[in-house]
Amino acid sequence: MQVQRDPANVAHVLAAAFPPRLAGDVRRVLAVMPESVTAPMTPFEVEVQGETVAIPSRLYNEEPGAECARALSETQQMVLHCLYSRHHDGRVRQRHLERIVASGEPWAVPFVVQSVGEHVLEIITSIAQGLPGLAEPGSAQRRLYGEFIARNPAFFARTERRVVSYWSCYHRREYGAFGTYPGGVLLEAMRAAAVEQVGTRLPRNTPPPRVG
Secondary structure (H helix, E strand, O other): OOOOHHHHHHHHHHHHHOOHHHHHHHHHHHHHHOOOOOEEEEEEEEEEOOOOEEOOOOOOOOOOOOOOOOOHOOOHHHHHHHHHEEEEEEHHHHHHHHHHHHOOHHHHHHHHHHHHHHHHHHHHHHHHHHHOOOOOOOOOHHHHHHHHHHOOOHHHHHHHHHHHHHHHHHOOOOOOOOHOHHHHHHHHHHHHHHHHHHHOOOOOOOOOOOOO
């Protein structure tokens, strides 16, 4: 489902994907983004450090020129990359996702976790490569993702179900066991990160993490 294609409404929808303190940065980013004839797809809501944000499922704007992007501040560039990680073109999504996956900003995390539920294996691989600390107990990345998942168990459960579905549909021939599938490996590390934060088990929506 798409939101109304009124420019003011679209701007409001995209601004809602970030904490209110970033409103000025988001406005600057929106000013350089080409308008789209197609409105963003209906957002999904998650909690980021006690604040609710609503991230569009898909974005249809063309990318701004490189010169426009370079004129943005570091934070504004990160906002731009987050938004375009939701682009309808998988190649565009991957290119921008690779710029945010290693970010330490809590508001970038849901864009990454949502992308774990993609069916494109290259995107899953890019996420794994950008999160080397996810499997390291006590690391900054593990704390960052563990806190987000602990705050958003229903969102994580939906992501788990999507990953299992795409694995079964597209990748089961190559990865016979879910535990060997890169998306399954990522989910298991994220689950462990959340357990490390809350100290209790999370309901499991994936096959057990065993090989074979």
